[in-house]
Amino acid sequence: MEVRVREGDTFSYYGRLFMVPLELIIDANENVNPSSLKLGTKIMIPGYVSIPYTIKEEDTLWKIGNAKNLSLDAMMILNQMQNPNQLVPGEIIYLPERISQPNVSSKLPFSAKILMKQITTLKKSYPFINVKTIGTSVLGQPIQEIRIGKGLKKVHMNASFHANEWITTMVLMNLVNQYLISLTNRSTIRGINTINLYYETELSLVPMVNPDGVDLVLNGPPTSRHDEVMNINEGSNEFVHWKANIRGVDLNNQFPANWEIEQERKAPKSPAPRDYPGKSSLSEPEAIAMANLIKDNQYDRILAFHTQGEEFYWGYEGFEPPESELLAKEFEQVSGYKAIRNVDSHAGFKDWYIQEFKRPGFTIELGRGINPLPLSQFKDILQKVEGIFLASLYL
Structure with a gap:
């Protein structure tokens, strides 16, 4: 106003x-x-x-x-x-x-266009937030980052690395909206005085890492890439199982943390709806944008929202610091999600972050079922992950 x-x-x-x-x-x-x-x-x-x-x-x-x-x-x-x-x-x-009620809608899936409108609305209502384009997708869509807070502690969160996990964008945006309402209303969330978090922590968010992929799952192939995408999808008009970016590269298999192992053992050896790690690490503009963001800002911890399983992964090859285990125990307690230290996986965003910076990194698997998770799970997911969101800021 x-x-x-x-x-x-x-x-x-x-x-x-x-x-x-x-x-x-x-x-x-x-x-x-x-x-x-x-x-x-x-x-x-x-x-x-x-x-x-x-x-x-x-x-x-x-x-x-x-x-x-x-x-x-x-x-x-x-x-x-x-x-x-x-x-x-x-x-x-x-x-x-x-404003005492959320601006961000939870009734329809977020395409890249809807997300842009939601971010614009938040910026207008809460002009103390900063919005920046950190890169562009294969199709030239902006990958936007939101920053909130002024503290020395720096926390990063992201969502929708995978196209059919678009519900993670909605969850993250709603968590942010609740946080902003609490700040301007001088109210608490779960008994926590959020204005203290604003002073102590700088929060960075990338709500949609893979805008082209999300749009593909929700709206079908764009005219400019129709034949290429249909060929990758073996002629099928069904895209609900598509995880990759528009070029058929799985963005969460793109990072230089034993990327060669994933390249060797992943079944797809060419662009595919999921699991293809690309012709080299960091070959895709979306992955490059995320890597540059992290290198330029040296965050103290990162959380990547995925689906599904109601569990989270917090270790990588022994590079994780002791602080990671303390955070994992707290996340487990406040959410009911299961903490898993190691899985047989490489080349992920979280893996690379832990390996490169020796700081706490987490892959949070929201909800249960088959991706894409239905919106009927949204409220339950939001309630359970709220504790993780807050704990990542105050611990």
Whole structure:
């Protein structure tokens, strides 16, 4: 929500007036010097929207405020009013409304286009978040990263490495939305004061690593790649089992952590709907974007969301530090998911991260069943993984 600076206004006053943490207002207006606010400057108030209201015959600003539980000055600053007595029947004013329910939908699968709209909505409602394109897919679609928080601890999470695991994007975006609501409403999640997490932790999220693959599973092959994709899929119009990117490369078999072993033993020796590790490690733009993101930012821990199994993997070839086991025990306790240290697998994103940085990395397998998991599991998955999301930030 946008307001304009009046004589005597300060960020501290906005924080008290709208009951939003001062730090969030400062970060939402990073190009404005809080110590010298100029008259008329546009200021963003995070966690609010402005709602049109038509003045009725008997209305006064005090009456509207009492009915809507709004302060007089909050309404005046939003509408740039000088005199609260000058209401005209039939005139439209705007009322500040705190966002207390999720902006992010959970009713339909997220295509890449829907995700872009959801991220845009979050950025508008919570302008203290930072959104950056870290790379592009084979088809040129942006791979976006969201960053939240200012702390020294740096945590990264991602989803939809695999095309038919698109529900992981919805879960991650809803977890983020709940976190943002909690921050601006000064509320807790599971008894945890989230504003402390904001000060202590910088959270990085890539909600959809494989946008082309997700779109393929949900919408079928694009015209530009129709014949190539149909050939990889052996002529079938059924794409629900497709995990790879649009070129038929499994992005979670793309990383230089014993990649040669996977190349040798994986059955597909050419592009396929799943499991083909590519002609070389980091051959695909999506994998390159993720590797560069990690190398450039040196995260303290990473979590990659996949499906399915209600379990998570946290070791790789003995490179994992002692801290990993402590986190694994906590994740297990708060989610009910089973912690598994080692599996006979290489070349994954988590494997490479642990090998290269000797820091805690986790592959979280959400839900149970056959991919793609149905949306009927969404609420249960969200509830169970919420504890892992929070624990990764506060531990």
